[in-house]
Amino acid sequence: MPRIVLAEKTPFSLHALQGYGTIVYIADYINPLRVDETVEQIVAFLEKDFNPEEDFICLTGKVITVSLLLSAAVYKFHSVKALIFDAGASNYKERLIDVRGCRISKEAV
Numbered sequence: 001m002p003r004i005v006l007a008e009k010t011p012f013s014l015h016a017l018q019g020y021g022t023i024v025y026i027a028d029y030i031n032p033l034r035v036d037e038t039v040e041q042i043v044a045f046l047e048k049d050f051n052p053e054e055d056f057i058c059l060t061g062k063v064i065t066v067s068l069l070l071s072a073a074v075y076k077f078h079s080v081k082a083l084i085f086d087a088g089a090s091n092y093k094e095r096l097i098d099v100r101g102c103r104i105s106k107e108a109v
Contacts (some may be wrong), residue, residue, distance in 0.1 A: 003055045005021045007065040016091045031053040032064035059084050
C-alpha cells in the first residue's frame with residue numbers, strides 16, 4: 001500500500017487523504033530554523049523509507065519544511081508523486097513532479 005509522507009505532524013485535518021495510503025511522518029516536530037538538522041532528517045528518511053514509484057509527498061504543513069522535503073525528494077529521485085490540497089474541492093489532487101522534463105503533470109503515474 002502506498003504511503004503518504006509528511007515532514008511532521010500537522011494540526012490540519014487529514015481526513016481527505018484517506019484512500020491514498022498510510023500516513024507517515026518523518027518526525028513529530030521539525031524546527032524549520034535548524035535547516036541542517038531538518039535536511040539530515042529528511043534525507044535519512046528518503047534514503048531508507050521512501051519508494052518514489054509508490055509513495056506520495058504530501059505538500060501540507062510549514063512552508064519551509066515542506067519545501068525542504070520536496071526539494072530533497074526531487075533532487076534524489078528526479079520524479080516524485082505529490083498530493084496537493086485543493087481548497088475549492090476540499091480534497092487532495094495527485095501531481096507528478098518530474099525535473100527531468102521540467103514538468104508538473106496532473107497524472108501521478
